[in-house]
Amino acid sequence: MVETLAEHVAAVGHEMEQYRGGGKVADYIPALAQVDAKRFGLCVLTCEGETAQYGDSWMPFSIQSISKVFTLTMALNRLGEDLWKRVGREPSGSRFNSIVQLENEAGVPRNPLINAGAIVTTDAVLAGRTIQEGIDDIRNTFRTLADDKTIDFDPQVARSEAETGFRNYSLANFMRGFDNLNSEVEDVLQVYFHQCAIRITCKQLARAGLFLANQGVDPLSGNRIISESATRRINAVMLTCGHYDASGEFAFQVGLPGKSGVGGGILTVVPGRAAIAVWSPGLNEYGNSQVGTMALERLATRMGWSIF
């Protein structure tokens, strides 16, 4: 008897029940530290529009670094291939906020999915506009992609990020010193902190990322979001760089392009088939959702969705 997608998702969800609460919740800002460690949500959305959800997939969480994929998409649409003069596409082999590589490589971040790289893509999104215009563009992009006007920033998170973001100020000033930022450090970071502070549910996130599974066209609206070749490249960067210094591990275990955030979410793309969003706040030693990664590994195996 063949199981349906809904049955597979439910089965994985049930298997995860015993692991709820595993890992360590990020605590560098209060808004993240207060989240209930036992939350677990999972949502799969196929290119045909089939949805399967489990658990807390309806509950908003802080998107954090997952937003870097969307900022990259926006920056590529604005700058095209020129973006790659300002940011690389190689795995960094280092922590998400490392500055060592920047010094050795003249202020050009290794890839757009580490903090330094996302500050560059944010600068590209901001270019020639006011902070408010940049912030609004990001919010509207999420609302359009997820087809949901309720998506918004968590102002408290954005403020906390700014107040504790010394490392990001350090990275931004460092790159500014190499002329790799065009706007003022403070302006770029205000927009950067906002893009980290989007509140989103698993369901909304899977919807927003679905175009990545369909060669750049949102299959439900029919809108082209970005070119086919750029889509492939975003997916390639997600696979090689999406999980900081555990990117190889994620490729090894799950076998799909993905991007994690310290809020405990992971967006995963099954090229040609579906987008998956999972959320569980406890992080493993590499800063990726512990239960979320486990769920993705099992789901990918069950569905035969590994790209390898």
Next chain:
Amino acid sequence: MVETLAEHVAAVGHEMEQYRGGGKVADYIPALAQVDAKRFGLCVLTCEGETAQYGDSWMPFSIQSISKVFTLTMALNRLGEDLWKRVGREPSGSRFNSIVQLENEAGVPRNPLINAGAIVTTDAVLAGRTIQEGIDDIRNTFRTLADDKTIDFDPQVARSEAETGFRNYSLANFMRGFDNLNSEVEDVLQVYFHQCAIRITCKQLARAGLFLANQGVDPLSGNRIISESATRRINAVMLTCGHYDASGEFAFQVGLPGKSGVGGGILTVVPGRAAIAVWSPGLNEYGNSQVGTMALERLATRMGWSIF
């Protein structure tokens, strides 16, 4: 009108004619330096057994680092998951022969596709056997996989590698100091230098690597070479780590798991479909075949074979 595989391969081959001789031939040992820069060969072998070739696909070249994929396969079959205690699976973010990372990470190489990592997998292949037994096992593995008894080492290349291999001696002694080699440095390196010195044609190489495109089973013989999950993991490691510090670039451009060698060859896997071997001796700035990479990018695009 739909083009056949043979037509696509021929078309890509013709497009490459104008680029023949591009890049810089490796010259650190005489046997490599003497190769004609204008050679170009391409062979695609599908899981159904369909073959399409172009140019010098019949001509043997030095396998060099591509052999690391096969040594990894052999080591996984001998040690299983325990291998991963001795070698990681993360991109290194460094040159193929870097020793910096080893010092910072206590003698455990980042992945099995950089030199240090392949010395560890070679040690695993050698364990408990004589040098000759280790060497014979490697030769027999290639002969069996490629179904061709003529495959052999180039003794001159193996000797040259040993004579100029100071960096590899350095890496091996470094790891031995951390107890990450079980056999004597000299013994491990003798076997290591031999696995680099296999002479192989594009046609043989595509045949030898076909099991990687078919979940670990050689589709033409029906023999299981390695488990399905291990196969996926080898492919994942190839994608994230197969081209040294240009691994992200290859994933970005070609979108397929692959492994290059300084002899100018590249083995590429199209999961579920085919193995591709390409050879052109001129290397780009990262040490990967310049014309070979270009051919793979075009072929992958034509066939729609990117995994992303």
Next chain:
Amino acid sequence: MVETLAEHVAAVGHEMEQYRGGGKVADYIPALAQVDAKRFGLCVLTCEGETAQYGDSWMPFSIQSISKVFTLTMALNRLGEDLWKRVGREPSGSRFNSIVQLENEAGVPRNPLINAGAIVTTDAVLAGRTIQEGIDDIRNTFRTLADDKTIDFDPQVARSEAETGFRNYSLANFMRGFDNLNSEVEDVLQVYFHQCAIRITCKQLARAGLFLANQGVDPLSGNRIISESATRRINAVMLTCGHYDASGEFAFQVGLPGKSGVGGGILTVVPGRAAIAVWSPGLNEYGNSQVGTMALERLATRMGWSIF
């Protein structure tokens, strides 16, 4: 016939005439770039009060990093041995503005004579006071030590430093993220940029540094500036760390504790005997005054003043 100090200084000065204009003048801020490359001044002041001068020793130049020695003295007087919990005393083996070491060592700079370390000592000088109080204290310290009320900041230099000091903002934010700064980044840097912007002549500089040659007591006023043991330690740090990644070179060639600045000045201490200040704007490849270093080497040899 024994030459007098004045004769030795004159002889070295004359030898330097042919080299005037050698090296490359710092040009990262306009105020430095406009300085005449051919300037050369030299002043020796002995503990007995004997002065010997040559050339442009009467002309003010920008003190730049030489001020770090005085900020260190002030910080030691404020914090005592506790200062060494926040900054090390080892050579860095890196460029003056490197951030790599900071990341590897949890935000504790290697020594107080690189930029990061001097930002920490500036923070110690500022602690509990307003920016203006901190700035005034530094100006007064120089005026008192040099016994010259005319010493002042160059406001244009201070402003230029602030406008182009992205790397210093990066370093300061980085350390703030490790809680190794107590005041706000902006406040500490305003004071830091001012201490770099002191305008001083060779004669004033030798006078201000004389206490370092006399175990912490200004031999001309009789005032104790700092303890004997702290003085020795400041001199030791100058010897091992005073010239960035060419500190060993300076110890090797000159054999005396010294501190250079990108304005082209060098303060050198002859323990028990004298302070030497030299100035020539052209810098060598390590960022130290080219002609100034040469003059010091010859003077130290002539006088037999090497401590080795």
Next chain:
Amino acid sequence: MVETLAEHVAAVGHEMEQYRGGGKVADYIPALAQVDAKRFGLCVLTCEGETAQYGDSWMPFSIQSISKVFTLTMALNRLGEDLWKRVGREPSGSRFNSIVQLENEAGVPRNPLINAGAIVTTDAVLAGRTIQEGIDDIRNTFRTLADDKTIDFDPQVARSEAETGFRNYSLANFMRGFDNLNSEVEDVLQVYFHQCAIRITCKQLARAGLFLANQGVDPLSGNRIISESATRRINAVMLTCGHYDASGEFAFQVGLPGKSGVGGGILTVVPGRAAIAVWSPGLNEYGNSQVGTMALERLATRMGWSIF
């Protein structure tokens, strides 16, 4: 009442009695691990020939890295200034056996007092001679300098060093790959391991190093060992680089050029006055004799011998 040198030495020795046994004895080879941790010897020899000893100053210990100073002296006498093309004179800012810096700086060690640098100076000593001639030259140098024909190698230590010296094999092969060794790796290391294996007493060591306190002339025999300027430079290198990544610390605390070894010995030079040898096997966290460093700090303070 003025104390004599003998009284100062005795006083320091008595103060050290309570600390005997402190620190951790090196245990990477059996011959070192078996040494009694409670040993403590001290010998001061002035340029006038006055000797003052305390404790186990008559007992031979393994010279280990202290020999690097003598190998440097021999290499400078053979190659002159050309030596500095092959090895630098800057502090490394790294562990004694680090290979990271070598990779970043093309196989040129930072200074001759870290392992890599001493392998280069050993290669210079060996050049054009057999292993036995090189070894004999080193032994004879020590015998001549110390005026004692009984000084010899400990063959067991030399053998153990060779058997466990993987890191040194790694360093040597690494540099050979950059053409910075002229002899075969195995030959250079045989000589290197022997120079580490000299057995020497505090009394012999102070005698052997006395020329460094007297501008290159052995004051007791009147023989010139090396030029005056080279002597100053050896002392400068000892001060900036003599204690690995705690060189700044030693300069800060003791204020004299010195070189330590993992056998627990330290040779210290008081320019113009005396040589001091101290021995106590327990090492501090940086690999330098814990009680020996303390004794030197106190003796230097008592005698007013700091060069700062």
